[in-house]
Amino acid sequence: MMVMRALLVFILVGLPAVFSAQPAPAAAAAAPLLTDAYGREITLRGFNVSGSAKLYENGLLPFRSTADAATSAAAMRELTGANAVRFLISWEGVQPAANRIDTAYLDRAAAQIRQFTDRGIRVLLDWHQDLYSSHLFNQGSWYTGDGAPQWVIDLGDYPTESCGICILWGQNMLTNNAVREAAYDFWHRRDIQDAYLLQARGALSYLRSRVAYPMMLGVDPFNEPFDGGLDGAAGTTWEATYLLPFYQRFRAVMDETGWADRPLYAEPLVFWNTTFGEAGGLSTIPALGPRYVFNSHYYDGARMTLDPSAAGDGTYTSAMNRIRDRAAALGTAAFVSEFGNALSGTGSSGRTPWMVRAMYQGLDSRLSGGTFWNNAANAGGVLSGTQWHWDIYSGKHRELMNGNPDKVRTTGDGWNGEDHSVIANGALRLDRRVLDRLYPTAVAGRTLAFGYEDLAREGYAGAGRQQAWMTVPSRLPTIAALVNGRQYGVLVWREPATPPGAPTELHLPGAFPSARTVVVSDLGAVLGVAATGPIAVATEPGATAARRLLLTPPVAAAGTVHVALVVNADGTTPITAATLTAARTELLSWAAAVTW
Incomplete structure (x- = not known):
């Protein structure tokens, strides 16, 4: 999520079908690209649906009903030409109790997914978490999380949560000991990670025959992984020691449950590519190959915290090219599954239209607009991505934050004070020219x-x-x-x-x-x-x-x-x-x- 990335930069600076990979020629390193059943190179563009999956009012799904999902899918297809969504589900939704996979939850998810695939929109299934779990937070907290169910939290002995002097919610990853210790346990305790893989196995087995499988892009097994504690090691060492083995175990689950011909969308440590510093990026592990996709997020942490300047031509060329080049080194396709900026409520939200415009420009080409015609041989491949996010309930929520009836969240996204949805009241909030774009959906060559x-x-x-x-x-x-x-x-x-x-x-x-x-x-x-x-x-x-x-x-x-x-x-x-x-x-x- 965007605010998470902004906070990480603030801390770093202010505090001490079958989709195969084929190499693409370019003067600079170029990531392999996704292809369709015809062998055409495809570009995927669309949105995350949605942050509403973090809310109990929505039953931990993007939509409150199948009809709402249908309305959303139709509007997205017609208003923006989207051909892909990242569809959020949660561990808590799938496995609310240790001995139960909630098939009713999965049935509702499958019905919502079909509303998109029926309209020609491919779906990336995303197991989402932020700050590990809402059950780490008390009713009076300023913040909340999502992901792990209560019974998982009960397996640990965590301190009373406190973020301290928190500027943004993402700071909890670095200063809230309850959040940090719970995340640390996930990566270090075999019993907890085994439980996670068990629910994933159950969910993927159940969904395999209940969705339009040819329209499923693959699986993002863990949104924005964060360490909870590096034990003095570098982020790249943590990725190689803990994150990569988790991805390999999840890859095996996909293979066992009928998803062997779909890639795993592997995210790096969340601190990577945050404008300042370098932490992770899966840069010290062996090549992953085409059974994986290098799946990065990108938010402009500098402009969200310290940099007052506007975005312009070529602002995000370098950041997007880092994603291209990292994917190329890993032998995978590249995907940017979250990008964007707040539409209100922050110091940078007034600059959002051109920030988003510049991000799409960085997805389109390795080049700035001013250099394109004179340097087109170095333009490289087009990056696929899904913007954060598309919430048809924007500004109309009624979420009891951490179950507190005295803290009812109705504005924006209804979650941690965010307001990122590009749609509200059935209308686009950004200039349609930013979102409804000319782009090559399939290239025969x-x-x-x-x-x-x-x-x-x-x-x-x-x-x-x-x-x-x-x-x-x-x-x-x-x-x-x-x-x-x-x-x-x-x-x-x-x-x-x-x-x-x-x-x-x-x-x-x-x-x-x-x-x-x-x-x-x-x-x-x-x-x-x-x-x-x-x-x-x-x-x-x-x-x-x-x-x-x-x-x-x-x-x-x-x-x-x-x-x-x-x-x-x-x-x-x-x-x-x-x-x-x-x-x-x-x-x-x-x-x-x-x-x-």
């Missing part, structure tokens, strides 16, 4: 470069400055004029040795009307996209209005480089056939001059 100019404004509800980040150099005057003041994206990909038998697909944002979408490509150049042909538009699977762009090149030799410029030409400025022809000439010359 090898992605060489992708970049997107969303033109999202710096304020909320479309307020504030509009500034283009992905600027076109003057040596490409027709393209520069064509995209001036318009949203646009460019995709470059290489023809594979064996054609996948399916087109390259990009999600087409709702702001791009089919009749006024320009596509300039080696496949042709059109103003207005028809339902058939090498450049075509179709409805997204499981959607009613959301659309995708289909690019089907003619038979070409392996290694052929394809390129497509996609422009939202909505408005009154005319675009002539001569402009399209000139833009195509420029684009093909540009692509031919790059050493891919």
